[in-house]
Amino acid sequence: MDNNPISPSQRRGFLITILAGLGTAVTAVTLWPMWRFLAPRKGPGALERVAVARASVDLGAAHFFNFRGAPAVLLQPSPGNFAAFSAVCPHLGCIIKWQQDKGEFLCPCHAGRFSADGKVLGGPPPKPLESIPVALEGDQIMVG
Ligand code: FES
Numbered sequence: 001m002d003n004n005p006i007s008p009s010q011r012r013g014f015l016i017t018i019l020a021g022l023g024t025a026v027t028a029v030t031l032w033p034m035w036r037f038l039a040p041r042k043g044p045g046a047l048e049r050v051a052v053a054r055a056s057v058d059l060g061a062a063h064f065f066n067f068r069g070a071p072a073v074l075l076q077p078s079p080g081n082f083a084a085f086s087a088v089c090p091h092l093g094c095i096i097k098w099q100q101d102k103g104e105f106l107c108p109c110h111a112g113r114f115s116a117d118g119k120v121l122g123g124p125p126p127k128p129l130e131s132i133p134v135a136l137e138g139d140q141i142m143v144g
Pocket residue numbers: 089090091092093094107108109110111112123124125
């Protein structure tokens with residue numbers, strides 16, 4: 001005689017439910033750190049635009065600044081027109097320099113040369129400088 005009001009199939013179902021919940025919890029605890037590592041950063045500075053004072057970019061001169069954790073450069077090639085580029089050379093990652101007398105960028109590592117609009121003029125760089133959008137807002141140049 002069985003006096004237990006819970007049938008064996010009910011016990012089995014309860015045990016399966018407990019094990020499934022436990023398995024889900026263990027999987028979540030295991031995968032969460034991997035998700036945090038692989039997910040795109042949303043912290044401060046990850047997607048922020050950078051404001052640069054318009055007065056700090058002279059006509060024909062270059063203004064280097066930090067953009068999202070990497071060097072970038074702003075130019076004013078003609079009055080009131082601004083362009084921004086990553087200052088990281090697309091060849092092997094050296095930081096480019098602006099040669100105002102020639103109106104072009106030079107990469108000091110392997111003599112890569114870029115025009116004022118970022119195109120490759122010579123040397124080993126396989127592609128142009130990465131362009132960054134700019135917008136004028138009053139006395140500020142908003143980059144990004
Ligand atoms: S890293 Fe710039 S030309 Fe090689």
